[in-house]
Amino acid sequence: MIVISGLTRKIPDGKTILDHINVRLEPGAFIAVVGASGSGKSALLKALALQETWTSGEYKVDGRDLMKAGFLARMRYRRNVAYIEQKPLLIEKKSALKNVLIGVAGQTPLWRRITGSVRSDDYMGGMDMLEAVGLLDLAKQKVENMSGGERQRIAIARSLVHGANLVLTDEPVSGLDPHTSEEMMRTLKKLCADKGTTIVAALHRLELAEKFADEIWGMENGRIVFQVKGRRLTAAERIRIQ
Numbered sequence: 001m002i003v004i005s006g007l008t009r010k011i012p013d014g015k016t017i018l019d020h021i022n023v024r025l026e027p028g029a030f031i032a033v034v035g036a037s038g039s040g041k042s043a044l045l046k047a048l049a050l051q052e053t054w055t056s057g058e059y060k061v062d063g064r065d066l067m068k069a070g071f072l073a074r075m076r077y078r079r080n081v082a083y084i085e086q087k088p089l090l091i092e093k094k095s096a097l098k099n100v101l102i103g104v105a106g107q108t109p110l111w112r113r114i115t116g117s118v119r120s121d122d123y124m125g126g127m128d129m130l131e132a133v134g135l136l137d138l139a140k141q142k143v144e145n146m147s148g149g150e151r152q153r154i155a156i157a158r159s160l161v162h163g164a165n166l167v168l169t170d171e172p173v174s175g176l177d178p179h180t181s182e183e184m185m186r187t188l189k190k191l192c193a194d195k196g197t198t199i200v201a202a203l204h205r206l207e208l209a210e211k212f213a214d215e216i217w218g219m220e221n222g223r224i225v226f227q228v229k230g231r232r233l234t235a236a237e238r239i240r241i242q
């Protein structure tokens with residue numbers, strides 16, 4: 001369980017980008033973060049992923065404050081967390097599977113890295129994760145012709161291979177047609193249910209958040225102004241985050 005209290009980030013010009021954020025993340029939860037452009041969704045995701053630091057506040061994982069836990073403990077924790085940008089960086093000329101296994105090379109002997117050969121347990125792990133994100137059929141295809149949604153899902157599979165149990169994904173359905181967007185949301189929800197992955201997704205489309213997420217956090221000017229569970233947003237909440 002992750003418990004964030006009073007998380008605040010100020011930038012040098014004095015502006016407060018994140019303002020006293022208080023949230024809890026349960027294992028296996030699927031959370032949508034909604035809010036107008038510039039409300040702080042990406043800033044929140046990056047702070048949760050420890051990609052950016054903050055000015056004050058607590059970040060507790062199973063009761064232990066990460067900021068007091070020391071550098072090595074934070075580094076270890078970061079291995080379990082993935083931040084996925086809107087347009088994740090992939091190697092165009094390599095297959096989906098090879099992209100998923102990038103970085104697994106850290107634990108792979110040099111000769112395998114040079115020859116590009118993949119260990120069978122790595123191979124199985126990569127294929128399992130591609131299956132989990134619904135891309136098994138495309139495993140051997142180069143990513144250069146793949147769609148935005150497929151690329152996001154490859155990045156998610158890559159983060160899972162690396163052992164991420166908290167995935168922060170920024171606009172995973174950006175640029176996707178309605179059908180593919182729903183497919184992506186279903187995939188994310190299934191990952192939470194089947195693998196216990198906690199997923200926080202910044203979303204512009206409220207109807208997707210309402211249909212698929214367990215919880216919706218509404219952001220305005222760096223603050224979470226509502227946290228909604230198990231119901232649609234009210235008219236007042238919708239207006240607030242426009």
Ligand SMILES: Nc1ncnc2c1ncn2[C@@H]1O[C@H](COP(=O)(O)OP(=O)(O)OP(=O)(O)O)[C@@H](O)[C@H]1O
Binds near residue numbers: 035
């Ligand atoms: N590193 C930074 N330095 C200065 N300002 C920043 C920094 N990161 C974010 N901001 C500012 O903080 C605010 C929140 O930005 P953020 O990107 O988190 O918004 P967002 O809700 O994700 O927007 P969008 O939906 O357009 O992606 C913006 O005003 C942005 O300009």
